[in-house]
Amino acid sequence: MALTIYGQQLSSRLLIGSALYPSPDVMSKAILASGSDVVTLSLKRQNPSAQAGAEFWQQIQRLGLTLLPNTAGCKNAEEAYTLAQMSREIFQTDWIKLEVIGDDYNLQPDAIELLKSAEQLVNAGFKVLPYCTDDLVLCQRLYDVGCEVIMPWASPIGTGKGLMNPYNLETIRLRLPEATLIIDAGIGKPSDACLAMEMGFDGVLLNSAVALADNPIVMAKAFAQAVNAGAEAYMAGIMPERQTAQPSTPTLDTPFWHQTE
Amino acid sequence: MLCKSECNLSAANIAIMGSGLMGRLLALSLKRLGARVKLYDQSDQKGRGSAARAAAGLLTPLSESLVADKSIIAMGVKSLRLWPEILAQLQGYTFFQQQGSLVIAHQQDRAQLAHFEQHLTRHYSENDYQKLTRQQLAVLEPSLAKRFSCALFLPEEGQIGNRKLMSALTKQLIIEQVDWQLSAKITQVAPYYFVVNGEKKQADLVIDCRGTGAINSLEGLRAVRGELFQLFAPEVTLTRPVRLMHPRYQLYIAPKPKKHFVVGATEIEAHDNSEMTVRSALELLSAAYSVDSAFAEARILEQVSACRPALMNNHPAIFKQQGLIQINGLYRHGFLIAPVVLAKALQAVKQSFERVNHNNDEFSYLIKEVYHNA
Structure with a gap:
């Protein structure tokens, strides 16, 4: 059941964010309850050059998980590059979750800047996990420039709308069998996460769906189970849908069974 | 005392x-x-x-x-x-006043208001809040009723x-x-x-x-940065605290005596007392303007940023x-x-x-x- 990202083996296929929780304590407990090995964190607004977010970051670092710094809030390749360099220095990791936002309202990635930025960062030795839309060609291009992991959205960040365009997502899975594909953003319910895993995605990254739940700790556990259920279902091989009913037990002992049809 | x-x-x-x-x-x-x-x-x-x-x-x-x-x-x-x-x-x-407070959301963010209402329904008594129509809102705060078709009113709340x-x-x-x-x-x-x-x-x-x-x-004490504006807005008629729900930030407007208003506040996990950022200023002021366009001619008296101990x-x-x-x-x-x-x-x-x-x-x-x- 292990997931391997850039050579690192992870026991959980759920990756989790560290924003929007009611308190750092609830955040820590929810992250632990999720069973995730990877936790994302943002630093753009926290005056990173002065390390002003250190008190909060230490709380996340104490969890002992793999940190995945992100470039949330960046709007072009230059900003993302500077922030990635800073995060590599602060957190001693070359992993970067690349977010380059083109639209402020629904936080839709800017595909053109994203691709440019991904290439720059890969060339600078980063292990890039780009957050992108569910566009097959964009995913393909990101893979071509050296991103081993591609993270298309299910729907815009924080909407909780679930898998808005399953056809696109299935196509990406089918056409990029070698890439590690993680659904990032838009997940609302555990069943959304389960569905993504049943489609054969390698993992799910989410934040709001847990952090904004009435009880984030219990919700984190629910997501862990859903992701696991979906992954096991995919590996077990889901039976194909049929048009007609097929009884699993014989109906021979039912009197006049053949006349009811 | x-x-x-x-x-x-x-x-x-x-x-x-x-x-x-x-x-x-x-x-x-x-x-x-x-x-x-x-x-x-x-x-x-x-x-x-x-x-x-x-x-x-x-x-x-x-x-x-x-x-x-x-x-x-x-x-x-x-x-x-x-x-x-x-x-x-x-x-x-x-x-000091206790005339209730209002919670509103723009049409495109109505899900945020619904989420809050669901939370209130689940955890509090129906006497603690009222759902207002545009007409009811117009009685309390006429300027809000121009832009908002509904609101949640929390009658026991106040300000100091x-x-x-x-x-x-x-x-x-x-x-x-x-x-x-x-x-x-x-x-x-x-x-x-x-x-x-x-x-x-x-x-x-x-x-x-x-x-x-x-x-x-x-041990475990940290600083959380918050930024807010002090405004003088003679054209704004709001009389009670208003909170605007938004997917990414919560804005409040607190009316003070003599047409002074406090508009806040950001919430950033950082030990940072430096001046307000442009991004925060844009967020706070455009949100305030979106609630009531009479804020356009307000005078900015002070930008405040400080750390709260948590x-x-x-x-x-x-x-x-x-x-x-x-x-x-x-x-x-x-x-x-x-x-x-x-x-x-x-x-x-x-x-x-x-x-x-x-x-x-x-x-x-x-x-x-x-x-x-x-």
Whole structure:
């Protein structure tokens, strides 16, 4: 059941964010309850050059998980590059979750800047996990420039709308069998996460769906189970849908069974 | 102030570190109980650098309930009843009103309002809030009804003039001749002693109310940056606190006397007192403008950024050991819950001198006994 990202083996296929929780304590407990090995964190607004977010970051670092710094809030390749360099220095990791936002309202990635930025960062030795839309060609291009992991959205960040365009997502899975594909953003319910895993995605990254739940700790556990259920279902091989009913037990002992049809 | 006269602290030398909101309230209360109080602060009488200056004075516990848990809400509700008693004991004027507050969202963000309503339905009684139509909203705040077709009204909520209260407390401390040392650099706080401006001083009890100033002496304490604007907006007619729900930030507008408004506040996990960022300014002001376009001609009187002290569970706490009481973690809820925290702090002080423990009453979870292994 292990997931391997850039050579690192992870026991959980759920990756989790560290924003929007009611308190750092609830955040820590929810992250632990999720069973995730990877936790994302943002630093753009926290005056990173002065390390002003250190008190909060230490709380996340104490969890002992793999940190995945992100470039949330960046709007072009230059900003993302500077922030990635800073995060590599602060957190001693070359992993970067690349977010380059083109639209402020629904936080839709800017595909053109994203691709440019991904290439720059890969060339600078980063292990890039780009957050992108569910566009097959964009995913393909990101893979071509050296991103081993591609993270298309299910729907815009924080909407909780679930898998808005399953056809696109299935196509990406089918056409990029070698890439590690993680659904990032838009997940609302555990069943959304389960569905993504049943489609054969390698993992799910989410934040709001847990952090904004009435009880984030219990919700984190629910997501862990859903992701696991979906992954096991995919590996077990889901039976194909049929048009007609097929009884699993014989109906021979039912009197006049053949006349009811 | 809130402690009845049964306890007599006349023999006690009490040193209070920090004259923010809690330090001031405690100093006055303990002085009135007969203690020999000395109050120390690194800043001045205006409380520059104190989180209390960078606040809006919202007394809106239910509006906070999406992000604050039930114990904070309970303290907030109780404090709303206690504030008038405290204010009646001050000679200076302080603005206080309890005319309810409004929660609104733009059409495209209605899901946020629905989420909040679902939360209220689940956890609170139907008497605690009302869903308003545009017509009902127009009765309360006509300018809002132009843009918003519905709102949630929380009738019990109110607000206090935070800066007016700080000034009134300054005046009262002077009238009552509380020994108040300003520009005092506190470098160590410990049971029965502290170091101020390089000099070690003794006390029967040291009370640490330094907020973020205590970060190095209290484990798990952190600073959370908040930014807000003070505006003068003669064309704006809002009369009660308004909160705008948005997927990424919450904005509030707190009307103050004489057409002054506080518009806030960001919430950033950073120990950073530097000036407001352009991004925050854009967010806050465009959100305020989107609520009421009459803000367009408002004058920006001040941009404020400050750090609020928070513990890892975002709850306040009173850590009590022999010779030292540390009160901290009031976070963004200082004015909301200060009366309850004050009452519990006074109880903790009383216990320190009487050596009796009666700690099973309301809000007793605030007081945490600290034991050190010998």
